[in-house]
Amino acid sequence: MREAGPADRYGVGMATRRAVLGDAHVDRVEAAKTDFDRPFQELITEAAWGHVWSRPNWTQRERSMVTIALLAALGHSEEVAMHVRATANTGASREDICEAMLHVAIYAGVPAANQAIKIAKQVFNEMDGKGEQR
Numbered sequence: 670m671r672e673a674g675p676a677d678r679y680g681v682g683m684a685t686r687r688a689v690l691g692d693a694h695v696d697r698v699e700a701a702k703t704d705f706d707r708p709f710q711e712l713i714t715e716a717a718w719g720h721v722w723s724r725p726n727w728t729q730r731e732r733s734m735v736t737i738a739l740l741a742a743l744g745h746s747e748e749v750a751m752h753v754r755a756t757a758n759t760g761a762s763r764e765d766i767c768e769a770m771l772h773v774a775i776y777a778g779v780p781a782a783n784q785a786i787k788i789a790k791q792v793f794n795e796m797d798g799k800g801e802q803r
Contacts, residue, residue: 679711682719689722689729689755733759738769741785742777749785753792763793 687695702710722732733756740748753766766789774782 678715678719678723680719681723682714682717685723686714686718689718689733689758690751691755691758694751694754728760729758730760730765733761734765734769737761737766737785737789738773741770741773742781744781744784746784746788749788750792753789754796757796763789 683695698710722729727735733752737749737752737756740752756762756766770782770786770789773785
């Protein structure tokens with residue numbers, strides 16, 4: 670896949686966003702969009718999804734692992750949960766996420782990894798039908 674140019678980044682970004690996060694999630698976000706957050710939603714669709722996530726150099730699995738590790742390191746719990754759910758679409762395995770959390774523990778700190786592991790376990794339970802659904 671070629672890198673999207675400025676004219677088609679939104680369309681490519683929306684397709685990638687839907688492929689990674691799923692139609693249901695994107696539809697919920699789109700339905701809740703207001704004039705206030707519309708520019709932000711356009712920005713992340715074009716920049717994060719249309720530019721970075723759509724680049725051909727890494728697979729979605731690789732991007733998923735790196736994204737989860739970065740979000741965990743930064744303590745962004747809701748985003749960790751969202752991207753752990755997205756592993757159902759990206760191909761990142763639970764073993765991949767475990768390995769990423771080991772890196773987080775060493776390079777960003779045990780508390781950050783511990784919190785992210787707790788979140789990942791909750792999300793995996795939800796995905797397996799064993800926990801409360803979000």
